[in-house]
Structure formats: C-alpha cells, structure tokens
Amino acid sequence: MKHVFVIAEAGVNHNGSLDLALQLLDAAKACGADAVKFQTFRAELLATRSARKAPYQDRTTSTSESQFEMLQRLQLGADDHRTLIQHCREIGIQFLSSPFDTESADLLDELGVPLYKVPSGEITNLPFLRHLAHKKKPLIVSTGMSTLGEVEEAVQVLQDEAANRITLLHCVTEYPAPFDEVNLRAMLTLKAAFGLPVGYSDHTAGIEVAVAAVALGAEVIEKHLTMDRSLSGPDHHASLEPNEFEKMVAAIRHVESALGTGIKSPAPCELQNLPVARKSVVSSRALRVGHRIVRDDLEIKRPGNGLAPKFLPALIGLTLRTSVDRDEVLTWNHFA
Structure with a gap:
C-alpha cells in the first residue's frame, strides 16, 4: 500500500x-x-x-x-x-x-x-x-x-x-x-x-x-x-x-x-462467507447406494462447500457408492 x-x-x-x-x-x-x-x-x-x-x-x-x-x-x-x-x-x-x-x-x-x-x-x-x-x-x-x-x-x-x-x-x-x-x-x-x-x-x-x-x-x-x-x-x-x-x-x-494490490482474489474477510453465499450440487431426494444418477436427482442449492454447479453435467450417469439423504451436499466421494 x-x-x-x-x-x-x-x-x-x-x-x-x-x-x-x-x-x-x-x-x-x-x-x-x-x-x-x-x-x-x-x-x-x-x-x-x-x-x-x-x-x-x-x-x-x-x-x-x-x-x-x-x-x-x-x-x-x-x-x-x-x-x-x-x-x-x-x-x-x-x-x-x-x-x-x-x-x-x-x-x-x-x-x-x-x-x-x-x-x-x-x-x-x-x-x-x-x-x-x-x-x-x-x-x-x-x-x-x-x-x-x-x-x-x-x-x-x-x-x-x-x-x-x-x-x-x-x-x-x-x-x-x-x-x-x-x-x-x-x-x-x-x-x-x-x-x-x-x-x-x-x-x-x-x-x-x-x-x-x-x-x-x-x-x-x-x-x-x-x-x-x-x-x-x-x-x-x-x-x-x-x-x-x-x-x-x-x-x-x-x-x-x-x-489494494490489484490482484483479483477473495479477500481474507470473504473466505468465511464464501461457502454460505455460493451453491453446490445436492440430491433432490434420498437415493440408495448403487443408484445411477439422472438429472432429476440433482439440484443446486446453498451451501457452497460441495461440488460446484459447473460439475453437474459430469455427475449424470455416475453411480452412487454411498446412500444419500434429500438435500445432501454432494462431493466426489459419493460416487464410484
């Protein structure tokens, strides 16, 4: 400065x-x-x-x-x-x-x-x-x-x-x-x-x-x-x-x-708000292990601490390796 x-x-x-x-x-x-x-x-x-x-x-x-x-x-x-x-x-x-x-x-x-x-x-x-x-x-x-x-x-x-x-x-x-x-x-x-x-x-x-x-x-x-x-x-x-x-x-x-510096990146004070304000891919309903994902199984909601919405298309057709509840925030660990 x-x-x-x-x-x-x-x-x-x-x-x-x-x-x-x-x-x-x-x-x-x-x-x-x-x-x-x-x-x-x-x-x-x-x-x-x-x-x-x-x-x-x-x-x-x-x-x-x-x-x-x-x-x-x-x-x-x-x-x-x-x-x-x-x-x-x-x-x-x-x-x-x-x-x-x-x-x-x-x-x-x-x-x-x-x-x-x-x-x-x-x-x-x-x-x-x-x-x-x-x-x-x-x-x-x-x-x-x-x-x-x-x-x-x-x-x-x-x-x-x-x-x-x-x-x-x-x-x-x-x-x-x-x-x-x-x-x-x-x-x-x-x-x-x-x-x-x-x-x-x-x-x-x-x-x-x-x-x-x-x-x-x-x-x-x-x-x-x-x-x-x-x-x-x-x-x-x-x-x-x-x-x-x-x-x-x-x-x-x-x-x-x-x-500031001119570098575009999250400010330190923003980091605590990032997962609250952003969204993730979540399950639209309870799904059992082995289920093959279709588009209707997925929604985009807060919080933002799971898979980013840009990955939604890549999830279609994948198989669940664990059961999930409705509104569960999805991560790569949920898929085989």
Whole structure:
C-alpha cells in the first residue's frame, strides 16, 4: 500500500501573524497531515508595486490594497521560519514551503527544508527552476494554468540540470476552483506523458475531489488549511477548517487502503462467507447406494462447500457408492 503524502497548505493563511502560523502547525498535525506548507517570499522580489491582484484576491481582501502591499503584509521573516521549523520538529510534522524567488529558495536550503514545492506561477520561470534544480532536492511542481507543452519545457529544464525526484501536481489556479473545470483526468495525462509521480493540489470547496484524486492514483495531495474560513485574506475562503481537513485525511487513508494490490482474489474477510453465499450440487431426494444418477436427482442449492454447479453435467450417469439423504451436499466421494 503506497502512502499518500498529504500536505496541509497553510500558505499565507497566517495573515502575517506568527501566533496564527503556529496554530496552523498544531492543527495540521492534529488533522493527520504529513506536512504543513507555507510560502516564502520577499514582496520586493515577487511583484512590482503596480502589479494588480487576481480577481479572487480582490474579492477577499481590501480593494484599496495593492498586490505589493498585500504581499508585504503576508510575508514571514527568516526568524519566523526558524520558529516554525523548530515547532514542527517538536510536534512531529514536516515543515515545507514554496519559495517565490532565488533568495527565498536559498534561505529554505540554509534552514534544511528537505524539498521544494514549486508554485504554479513559477512553472514558466525557467531560470528559477534551474536554480532550484541545482539544490539537488526533491521537487513537487504544481502545474496550474499550464499547457502540457509548458509542463514539458519545465520538466526538460529540470531534468537537464539533473534535478532530484520530480513530482507533478495537477492544479486549477482559482479559489475556489469550479468543479466542472477541475479536469482531474489531466493528472493521468501528466503521468502518461512524463512517467513521473503525480498528485493533485486542490482548490475546490469540500473534500471529494481530493479523495477522488487519490482513487485515480495521486501520490501527493495538497489542500489549504485555515483556522477560520471567515477570516480576511486571499485564500481563507477556499480552505478547509480543521474538522473538515481531518475528515479529508481520514477519507484519503480509507481510499489508499482500499486500493489494494490489484490482484483479483477473495479477500481474507470473504473466505468465511464464501461457502454460505455460493451453491453446490445436492440430491433432490434420498437415493440408495448403487443408484445411477439422472438429472432429476440433482439440484443446486446453498451451501457452497460441495461440488460446484459447473460439475453437474459430469455427475449424470455416475453411480452412487454411498446412500444419500434429500438435500445432501454432494462431493466426489459419493460416487464410484
């Protein structure tokens, strides 16, 4: 059974508060996530002062605040990262973060973060991808807003730089993402096209699409976590609250367990029910030793611990070596 790696995307749902970030860490651990992920960036390296916010950000934050101002308010410093990483070690959950610039990637490397999560917006930033590949750490690459050709170009750049293990996440970059635009089968297209492990970064409302992705073969699931969906901020509205996230993790664990080996055979729990549910050839009436069997002597009934119904034609014309009662389950030992 392959363990699905579940990432609780804290992102910027800390609203710039270290205390709220620590609460998100504790919640992620309590929910059963394998890792909790933040975003590491410096506003002045990420966006110009004139850059517009996305429509979903305008809906969930003050319209008087620019993207640059929003990013300044939401960024975490190096000391904040150290505090969060130490707390992760203490409670036993993996700290991850998505860097948005080379300096942030270098900081995460210095802090010993074991892999990089590449955000969807950086997939066409080939110089940045080369910088990450040189770190020789595993990469989880979100592919939101991308064509297959753009993903191919990114993968080629990473592989040309001898990047470590690459996992591709299908993603729809909208908050929340419409169900009818998720196109979950595209995850399978990524797997077929590149032969790499795949997963799904989910921005839909609810838990069912993430669970469905696991059923389709996702090895990584990422989902936003918030302490309160009503908080002001760009991603809270499209996030799960802790009780919902916990239900999602439980459902994912059930599905990954249920996927099994693919070998079609009776499950161990079925063996006790097999003879009860199946049928055998039985005698339709009491018959004496030496009787030559005709079709009317036989019926097919439960239980299934005797001769299987497929053997009924072979029994016609055989001679009984013992007497049998009505409804007696027949075996080969009854025949001469």
